[in-house]
Amino acid sequence: MPQLPNTFGGWIVFIIDEYGELFLKGMANTLLIAILGTIIGFLIGLVVAIAKTIPVRKTDKAFKKIVLKILNVILSVYVEVFRGTPMMVQAMVIYYGAAQYLGLTMDPIFAGILIVSVNTGAYMAEIVRGGIISVDKGQTEGAMSIGMTHWQTMTSIVLPQAVRNIMPSIGNEFVVNIKDSSVLNVISVSELFFTAKSAAGTYLKYFEVFFIAGAIYLVLTFTVTRILRLIERRMDGPDTYVITGSQSDSMSVLKVKKRS
Amino acid sequence: MSEYIIKVSHLQKSFGENPVLNDISFDVEKGETISIIGSSGSGKSTLLRCINMLENPTDGVIEFHGRDIRNLDISVSQYRSKVGMVFQQFNLFNNKTVLENCVIGQMKVLKKSRTDSEKTARTYLERVGMLKYENAKPMQISGGQKQRAAIARALSMSPEVLLFDEPTSSLDPEMVEEVLKTMKSLAHTGLTMIVVTHEMSFARDVSDRVLFMDKGVIAEQGVPEVIFNNPENPRTKEFLSRVINK
Numbered sequence: 001m002p003q004l005p006n007t008f009g010g011w012i013v014f015i016i017d018e019y020g021e022l023f024l025k026g027m028a029n030t031l032l033i034a035i036l037g038t039i040i041g042f043l044i045g046l047v048v049a050i051a052k053t054i055p056v057r058k059t060d061k062a063f064k065k066i067v068l069k070i071l072n073v074i075l076s077v078y079v080e081v082f083r084g085t086p087m088m089v090q091a092m093v094i095y096y097g098a099a100q101y102l103g104l105t106m107d108p109i110f111a112g113i114l115i116v117s118v119n120t121g122a123y124m125a126e127i128v129r130g131g132i133i134s135v136d137k138g139q140t141e142g143a144m145s146i147g148m149t150h151w152q153t154m155t156s157i158v159l160p161q162a163v164r165n166i167m168p169s170i171g172n173e174f175v176v177n178i179k180d181s182s183v184l185n186v187i188s189v190s191e192l193f194f195t196a197k198s199a200a201g202t203y204l205k206y207f208e209v210f211f212i213a214g215a216i217y218l219v220l221t222f223t224v225t226r227i228l229r230l231i232e233r234r235m236d237g238p239d240t241y242v243i244t245g246s247q248s249d250s251m252s253v254l255k256v257k258k259r260s
Numbered sequence: 261m262s263e264y265i266i267k268v269s270h271l272q273k274s275f276g277e278n279p280v281l282n283d284i285s286f287d288v289e290k291g292e293t294i295s296i297i298g299s300s301g302s303g304k305s306t307l308l309r310c311i312n313m314l315e316n317p318t319d320g321v322i323e324f325h326g327r328d329i330r331n332l333d334i335s336v337s338q339y340r341s342k343v344g345m346v347f348q349q350f351n352l353f354n355n356k357t358v359l360e361n362c363v364i365g366q367m368k369v370l371k372k373s374r375t376d377s378e379k380t381a382r383t384y385l386e387r388v389g390m391l392k393y394e395n396a397k398p399m400q401i402s403g404g405q406k407q408r409a410a411i412a413r414a415l416s417m418s419p420e421v422l423l424f425d426e427p428t429s430s431l432d433p434e435m436v437e438e439v440l441k442t443m444k445s446l447a448h449t450g451l452t453m454i455v456v457t458h459e460m461s462f463a464r465d466v467s468d469r470v471l472f473m474d475k476g477v478i479a480e481q482g483v484p485e486v487i488f489n490n491p492e493n494p495r496t497k498e499f500l501s502r503v504i505n506k
Contacts, residue, residue: 138349138351141314142352142410142413143365144340145314145351146341146364146365146413147337147339148364152368156368164355237397241395241400243393
């Protein structure tokens with residue numbers, strides 16, 4: 001039996017020493033679930049939002065109108081159900097439901113990624129739809145006036161601007177996913193919260209263990225938001241543009257700053 | 261016999277219960293520059309938007325080279341690429357550079373190669389004096405520059421007709437001139453143009469024909485000398501005295 005520490009600092013060092021590897025594994029799983037869940041959720045949201053914003057014209061065929069209408073209803077139900085119930089409940093229903101009625105025992109990590117993706121997708125659908133609406137209608141009209149189709153207008157003009165506009169919200173979802181993946185402990189996903197709970201049980205040092213877990217969560221979310229900020233700046237392109245040639249010197253180069 | 265590019269017959273447009281255009285008929289010959297003047301809300305912009313199929317007419321027929329535009333053997337997209345439009349709010353693609361704005365339609369709609377598209381785009385950017393700003397994003401240039409770039413974008417599609425929807429109305433006064441100058445030089449190249457404008461000097465000096473619209477109808481039309489010096493319709497007189505003496 002090793003000598004047990006008797007100060008707060010002592011316990012922190014002791015726990016990190018004893019459970020560091022376990023924490024790292026939990027952190028890795030949390031990150032994996034959050035990253036994949038956010039990316040897949042974003043893709044789901046993108047598809048749902050694109051489908052929901054297909055324009056219906058009076059001149060369209062009845063068949064197309066009906067198909068779009070049904071699709072719209074299904075997608076609305078999806079959004080309402082997954083936005084309107086707790087992710088913890090969704091985890092229980094999906095994980096145990098699949099086991100009981102489909103005979104499907106999912107790997108907990110896989111189940112975790114699935115649940116976070118589908119849940120995030122419901123939020124992202126509305127976020128992306130908001131992004132599409134936020135792009136000035138003139139952009140669409142400009143594209144239509146030179147003969148671009150709805151699909152071309154969406155992929156080249158509207159969505160790139162919409163996605164740029166919703167980057168802060170995507171960042172929010174990412175941060176939420178890092179934290180809320182902790183609810184997956186109910187289906188025994190060994191993410192950070194789950195590993196912390198097991199670590200705390202041994203010496204009954206809940207405060208110290210969860211203090212460390214909290215610190216790790218904070219480091220994760222802080223790092224992720226900084227990285228997203230960088231990506232946003234990348235998407236904005238350079239602050240300056242270059243004018244080549246002037247009246248007096250055709251080889252001159254002038255850098256112009258962006259108007260604010 | 262002269263060749264009509266666009267012929268509008270008995271065009272009607274209502275937004276819900278609200279009639280905006282009522283029995284509009286006129287035609288446009290190849291190479292003509294037509295100015296449409298009239299107060300705000302008289303239906304000028306809606307008329308242009310119907311010609312470009314951004315709005316569906318409630319009734320009546322618009323013909324392009326003698327064929328109903330709802331029944332052409334080319335797609336709506338291809339028709340639009342032949343009938344370009346310049347907007348009051350420019351509507352340049354904010355996520356693209358000036359050059360890309362002029363290139364994307366040629367590549368996506370006309371299926372031209374990048375090299376060809378860039379060559380054409382640069383030709384027109386040069387013509388409107390915007391070539392040196394080809395790498396700028398719309399956010400980085402002034403209103404007048406944006407509108408000239410938008411004109412280059414429309415021209416890059418090699419349209420047969422170019423529609424201008426109040427192209428100078430949202431510009432600072434000192435920028436109006438540079439855009440009008442560009443439009444004047446285009447009119448002299450033989451391009452067919454329909455221009456909705458509040459710039460009476462342009463309507464008077466550059467256009468071949470002027471349509472005066474009032475409450476959804478063409479109240480009077482004719483050559484600029486007659487419309488401006490000797491209008492028949494009292495409403496035309498009243499409108500002109502208001503806008504010219506301001």
